[in-house]
Amino acid sequence: MAVQKKVDVVTVGAGWSANILAWKLAEAGYRVLSLEQGPWEWAAPNAAYKHDGLLYPVRKRMMTNIKKESWTWRPHPRAPSLPMRQFGGFLPGQGVGGAAAHWSGMLYRFLPSDFQVRTHVVERYGQEKIPENMLLQDWPVTYEELEPYYDQFEWDIGASGLPSRENGHVLEGGNPYEPRRTLYPNPPLTPGLSSTLFAEACRQLGYTPFPQPSGILSRTYTDRFGRTRSGCLYCGFCSRYGCENDSKSTGLTTHLPLALQTGLHEVRAHCHVTRVEAGPDGLAAGVTYVDDRTGEEHFQPADVVILAAYTLTNVKLLLVSQDWHHPGGIGNDRGMLGQNFTHQMWYSPVVGQFDGRRFNLYMGNTSNTYSIYDFYGMLFDHTRLDFLGGAGIYSTWGEREPVSSAGFLPLGTGKNSQLVSAVENGDPPSKPPRSWGWEWKEALRSHWDNFVPIAIQGDSFAYRGHTFDLDPHFRDAYGQPLLRFTFDWQDDDRQRYRFITGRCLEIMRAMGASAISAIPTLEDYNLTTYKGTHISGGAIMGTDPGNSVTNKFGQVWDTPNVFVTGAALYPQNPGSNPTNTLAALAYMTGDALVERYFRAPNRLMG
Ligand SMILES: Cc1cc2nc3c(=O)[nH]c(=O)nc-3n(C[C@H](O)[C@H](O)[C@H](O)COP(=O)(O)OP(=O)(O)OC[C@H]3O[C@@H](n4cnc5c(N)ncnc54)[C@H](O)[C@@H]3O)c2cc1C
Ligand code: SF4
Numbered sequence: 001m002a003v004q005k006k007v008d009v010v011t012v013g014a015g016w017s018a019n020i021l022a023w024k025l026a027e028a029g030y031r032v033l034s035l036e037q038g039p040w041e042w043a044a045p046n047a048a049y050k051h052d053g054l055l056y057p058v059r060k061r062m063m064t065n066i067k068k069e070s071w072t073w074r075p076h077p078r079a080p081s082l083p084m085r086q087f088g089g090f091l092p093g094q095g096v097g098g099a100a101a102h103w104s105g106m107l108y109r110f111l112p113s114d115f116q117v118r119t120h121v122v123e124r125y126g127q128e129k130i131p132e133n134m135l136l137q138d139w140p141v142t143y144e145e146l147e148p149y150y151d152q153f154e155w156d157i158g159a160s161g162l163p164s165r166e167n168g169h170v171l172e173g174g175n176p177y178e179p180r181r182t183l184y185p186n187p188p189l190t191p192g193l194s195s196t197l198f199a200e201a202c203r204q205l206g207y208t209p210f211p212q213p214s215g216i217l218s219r220t221y222t223d224r225f226g227r228t229r230s231g232c233l234y235c236g237f238c239s240r241y242g243c244e245n246d247s248k249s250t251g252l253t254t255h256l257p258l259a260l261q262t263g264l265h266e267v268r269a270h271c272h273v274t275r276v277e278a279g280p281d282g283l284a285a286g287v288t289y290v291d292d293r294t295g296e297e298h299f300q301p302a303d304v305v306i307l308a309a310y311t312l313t314n315v316k317l318l319l320v321s322q323d324w325h326h327p328g329g330i331g332n333d334r335g336m337l338g339q340n341f342t343h344q345m346w347y348s349p350v351v352g353q354f355d356g357r358r359f360n361l362y363m364g365n366t367s368n369t370y371s372i373y374d375f376y377g378m379l380f381d382h383t384r385l386d387f388l389g390g391a392g393i394y395s396t397w398g399e400r401e402p403v404s405s406a407g408f409l410p411l412g413t414g415k416n417s418q419l420v421s422a423v424e425n426g427d428p429p430s431k432p433p434r435s436w437g438w439e440w441k442e443a444l445r446s447h448w449d450n451f452v453p454i455a456i457q458g459d460s461f462a463y464r465g466h467t468f469d470l471d472p473h474f475r476d477a478y479g480q481p482l483l484r485f486t487f488d489w490q491d492d493d494r495q496r497y498r499f500i501t502g503r504c505l506e507i508m509r510a511m512g513a514s515a516i517s518a519i520p521t522l523e524d525y526n527l528t529t530y531k532g533t534h535i536s537g538g539a540i541m542g543t544d545p546g547n548s549v550t551n552k553f554g555q556v557w558d559t560p561n562v563f564v565t566g567a568a569l570y571p572q573n574p575g576s577n578p579t580n581t582l583a584a585l586a587y588m589t590g591d592a593l594v595e596r597y598f599r600a601p602n603r604l605m606g
Contacts, residue, residue: 001288001297001298001299002296002297002298002299003298003299003301004298004299004300004301005301006286006301006302006303007031007032007033007266007300007301007302007303008025008030008031008032008302008303008304009021009022009025009030009031009032009033009302009303009304009305009306010032010033010034010035010286010287010300010302010304010305010306011032011033011034011035011306011307011308012035012273012287012305012306012307012308012309012313012314012317013034013035013036013037013098013307013308013309013310013313014034014035014036014040014096014097014098014251014256014267014269014308015093015097015098015099015100015251015308015309015310016097016098016100016250016251016255016579016582016583016586017098017308017565017566017582017583017585017586018034018098018251018306018308018565019034019097019251019252019254019255019256019259020153020251020255020583020586020587020590021306021308021565021586021589021590021593022034022255022256022259022265023255023256023258023259023262023265023590024586024587024590024591024593024594025590025593025594026259026262026264026265027258027259027262028594029264030264030594030598031264031266032259032264032265032266033265033266033267033268033300033302034096034265034266034267034268034308035268035271035273035287035289035300036095036096036267036268036269036270036271037064037094037270037271037272037273037292037309038064038065038093038094038095038096038269038270039094039095039096039269039270040095040096040267040269041095041096042062042095042096042097042101042102042242042250042252043096043097043101043252043253043256047242047244049237049241049242049243049244051235051237051241053237053401053402053403054403056102056237056240056241057239057240057241057401057403057404058403058404060087060091060240062093062094062095062101062102062240062241062242063087063091063092063093063094064092064093064094065094066084066085066086066087067477068272068476068477068478069476069477069482070083070084070085070474070476070482071083071084071312071482071483071484071485072084072471072473072474072482072483072484072485073484073485073486073487073527074484074485074486075486075487075488075524075525076465076486076488077465077486081471081473081474081484081486083471083474083482084527088526088527088528088529088530089343089526089527089528089529089530089531090343090530090531090532090533090534090535091240091530091533092310092312092533093310093533095269096252096256096267096269097250097251097252097256098251098310099310099533100250100251100579101242101250101251101252102239102240102241102242103215103239103248103250103579104238104239104365104366104367104397104577105214105215105216105238105248105249105365105366105367106212106213106214106215106366106367106576106577107154107159107161107213107214107215107367107577107579107580108213108392108576108577108580109143109150109178109180109576109580109581109584110143110574110576110580110581111143111177111178111179111376111377111379111574112142112143112144112179113377113378113379114139114143114377114574115138115139115141115142115143115146116138116139116142117136117138117377117378117572117574118130118136118137118138119138120378121136121378121388124378124382125382125383129382129388130388131388131490131491131492133463133464133465134388134461134462134463134490134492135339135340135461135462135463135464135571135572136388136461136462136572137462137540137542137547137571137572138571139541139552139570139571140541140542140543140548140551140552141541141552141585141588143179145588146581146584146585146588147180147181149583149584149585149587149588150180150580150581150584151182152584152587153580153583153584153587154182154184154185154580155182155185155223155224156223156224156254156255157215157223157249157254158185158186158217158221158223158229158249159184159185159186159213159214159215159249160184160185160186160187160188160189160213160214160215160216160217160218160367161174161184161186161187161188161211161212161213161214162174162175162184162187162188162210162211162213163180163182163183163184164176164177164178164180164210165179165180165181166183168181173210173211174210175208175210175213175371175373176208176210176373177373177376177379178373184213185221186217186218186219186221186231187218187219188211188212188213188214188218189211189212189214189216189218189232189234189365189367189368190218190234190368191211191368191369191370191395192359192360192361192363192364192368192369192395192396192397192398193359193360194354194359194361194395194396194452195368195369195370195395195396195397196370197395197452197511197512198369198370198395198396198452198454198507198511199370199395200511201507201508201510201511201512202370202372202507202510204510205506205507205510207372207374207507208372208373208374209370209371209372210370210371210372210373211369211370211371212367212368212369212370212371212394213367214367214368215248215249215367215579215580216232216238216243216247216248216249216365216367217229217230217231217232217247217248217249218231218232219231223254225258227257229246229247229249229253230245230246230247231247232245232247232248232365232368233245233247234363234364234365234368234398235363236362236363236364236365236398236399236400236401237399237401238364238365238366238399239365239366239399248365270291270292270293271289271290271291271292271298272289272290272292272478273287273288273289273309273313273317274288274289274290274297274320274478274480275287275288275317275320275321276305276307276317276318276321276330276562277299277321277323278321278323278325278326278330278559282325282326282559283559283560283561283602284302284304284305284330284559284561284562285301285302286299286300286301286302286305287299287300287302287305288300290478303561303601304561304562304563304593304597304601305561305562305563306562306563306564306565307539307562307563307564307565307568308565308566310566311535311536311537311538311566311567311568312483312535314538314539314564314565314566314568315337315338315468315483315538315539315568316468316470316480316483318330318331318332318337318539318549318556318562318564319332319337319338319468319469319470319483320470320480320481326558326559330556330558330559330562331539331549331550331556331557331558331559331562331564332549332558333545333557333558334545334546334557334558336540336545336546336547336548336549337538337539337549338467338468338469338538339462339467339537339538339540340462340466340536340537340538340540340570340571340572341462341466341467341468341485341486341487341535341537341538342460342461342462342466342487342535342536342537342570342572342573343460343487343525343531343532343534343535343536343573344457344458344460344531344532344534344535344573344575345391345456345457345458345459345460345493345496345497345522345531345575346455346456346457346458346530346531346532346534347455347456347497347519347522347531348453348454348455348456349454349456349497349500349501349504349518349519349520350420350453350454350501350504350505350507350508350516350517350518350519351408351411351414351417351451351452351453351454351508351516351517351518352451352452352453352454352508352511352513352514352515352516353411353447353450353451353452353513353514353515353516354450354451354452354511354512354513354514355446355447355450355514355515356450357450358449358450359396359449359450359452360398360449361396361397361398361400361449361452362398362399362400362401362449363398363399364397364398364399365397365398365399366397366398366399367397368397368398369394369395369396369397370394370395371392371393371394371395372392372393373392375390375391375393375499375500375503376390376391376392376575376576377389377390377459377574377575378390385495385499386495387491387492387493387495387496387499388459388461388492388496389458389459389461389492389496389575390458390459390496390499390500390575391456391457391458391459391496391500391575392456392457392458392575392576393454393455393456393500393503393504393507394454394455394456394457395452395454395455396452396453396454396455397455400448400449402448405448406440406444406448407435408451408453409435409440409443409444409447409448409451410433410434410435410439410440410442410443410447411433411443411447411451411515411516411517412432412433412517413432413433413434413435413440414517414519415519415523415529416519416520416521416523417517417518417519418517418518418519418520419432419515419516419517420505420516420517420518421513421514421515421516421517452508452511452513454504454507454508456497456500456501456504456575457532457575457576457577458493458496458497458500458575459496459572459573459574459575460493460536460572460573461490461492461572461573462537462571462572463490465486466485466486466487466488467485467486468483468484468485468537468538469483469484469486470482470483470484471483471484487525488524488525489522489524489525493522494521494522497521497522498520498521498522501518501519501520504518505518532577534567534573534577534578535567536567536568536569536570536572536573536578537567537568537570537571537572537573538568539556539564539568539569540568540569540570540571541554541569541570541571542571544557545557545558548571549564550563550564550569551604551605552588553588553589553592553593553605554569554585554589555589555597555604555605557604560602560603560604561601561602563589563593565582565585565586565589566578566582567582569582569585592605
């Protein structure tokens with residue numbers, strides 16, 4: 001095995017959290033190497049994005065190579081696990097820039113009650129409100145502590161949005177539940193026509209719609225480093241594609257160039273890391289990786305190892321890195337590694353059809369929409385409700401492309417979908433419409449640009465038994481066990497879904513749809529329908545080694561020169577997108593490494 005020259009810090013992966021840490025550390029004078037399993041082709045001068053609806057959304061050109069690495073799932077420990085052989089439920093990204101090279105840009109902060117959800121529930125409703133087996137725990141970091149890092153990240157990437165407060169005064173139109181104190185650097189993106197209908201309907205019902213905050217530039221923006229990028233063209237080829245206009249902020253357009261500019265940051269593409277290696281003192285000595293172009297194995301020594309390879313690889317690498325000091329894997333001395341697997345309730349439970357109208361939904365992106373937070377998380381009264389948490393509710397986004405959208409037509413033919421409006425009018429169809437042949441063609445012709453889903457993104461709480469571990473039966477292309485997860489929706493999830501779907505129906509009725517279909521009950525959890533690439537947990541942060549794998553800086557309790565980034569750290573998954581928070585955490589950890597860790601290396605930071 002070839003031994004490479006030692007570096008101060010090695011990051012596994014070169015996604016956004018790695019890009020941020022590389023910038024912070026290289027700027028402070030440390031030599032940082034990022035080992036990335038994918039190619040380096042999504043940034044100038046190599047990037048050549050095409051508006052190719054087969055290559056990107058269908059063939060998943062920017063995602064992990066599933067022929068080499070996959071994951072297995074079982075609904076409960078007595079069921080057999082099976083590997084995911086084609087993408088469905090989630091889409092881990094691959095290549096320098098990570099998943100953020102093709103993300104959607106929805107840029108939410110978690111709210112104060114998300115960080116202290118256990119305290120909130122117990123104080124307001126009592127301990128008995130928490131379902132048996134639910135593992136509800138406060139984060140070791142509060143909103144107030146993270147707020148300056150949210151601010152810095154949002155200004156560094158040129159976030160777009162409407163603030164709810166300025167100098168302590170409440171402003172009309174922003175998210176009234178977000179206690180932010182700063183303005184956004186850019187105004188919100190222009191919402192589409194169907195989103196405006198959604199906002200009007202929400203106001204009629206007494207709810208408080210706000211334009212969705214976004215990591216996409218709404219206008220030309222010059223950042224504090226003097227770099228200028230153009231505003232969004234609403235081109236409609238956004239999520240799952242890279243942005244040829246560089247309006248969609250990613251690590252490739254923001255932090256990576258700053259890190260490279262220092263001369264102290266190196267990125268090595270096509271390098272798949274297989275283990276973290278511990279030295280005789282039990283601390284990490286570096287990582288082993290395979291160069292995919294030659295098949296050769298290398299050892300990369302480093303003083304600090306940062307796992308920045310998305311939830312799934314971060315947890316897997318800790319589990320497979322077993323040795324005399326770490327018989328159950330790094331971070332597992334108290335059996336906490338792999339606990340708290342959570343996903344996210346990302347669905348479109350209600351769809352409306354607006355006969356005779358056109359909304360131009362082929363344009364735009366996932367961010368030029370309206371949202372309501374009136375039923376988000378623990379923001380509303382749960383006294384009489386039989387569930388915890390809630391969901392953000394979103395209007396329809398643009399970027400409608402034919403292949404995936406055709407599945408919604410004719411209305412009421414989707415899996416478990418019912419034509420609500422026909423039933424309510426006392427005029428149920430004698431038989432359901434067909435999703436093929438002339439009925440489908442006719443629906444596609446007449447309704448492709450006037451059907452409007454409402455989407456939700458709900459909490460996913462952790463439960464005892466919802467875990468990651470190593471599958472004893474299936475292996476990846478490198479001979480290592482596949483990561484297995486055990487997960488199923490619980491009663492609490494089903495009741496939350498039913499309640500939120502009821503709110504979506506009210507909104508759709510107020511929007512005046514000609515026909516409405518709904519999926520009234522939550523489907524069984526599966527890997528075929530997309531639920532968001534927001535998998536979290538497995539290496540959670542906490543206040544002590546008895547309730548977590550890492551401290552609030554992602555520093556592993558039992559191996560203090562190993563750090564974890566990303567949503568693997570989240571004790572439970574709030575009902576909004578993860579990236580703003582994991583980026584803010586990376587800012588906080590970067591500062592802590594520079595200001596505290598390197599002054600007393602290999603010690604836990606308090
Ligand atoms: C289609 C899509 C849309 C999304 N939209 C949003 C959104 O609107 N808002 C939001 O907040 N979030 C969104 N996300 C999630 C967002 O992209 C992630 O939260 C974010 O990219 C996570 O950053 P990260 O640095 O933790 O990991 P990643 O960006 O996933 O980077 C991890 C990197 O590690 C590499 N890697 C993995 N294993 C290895 C290994 N063994 N060796 C070497 N390298 C390895 C991967 O190839 C990858 O490049 C979206 C994700 C997807 C897929
Ligand atoms: S919609 Fe805007 S941000 Fe998205 S790819 Fe097109 S120009 Fe870029």
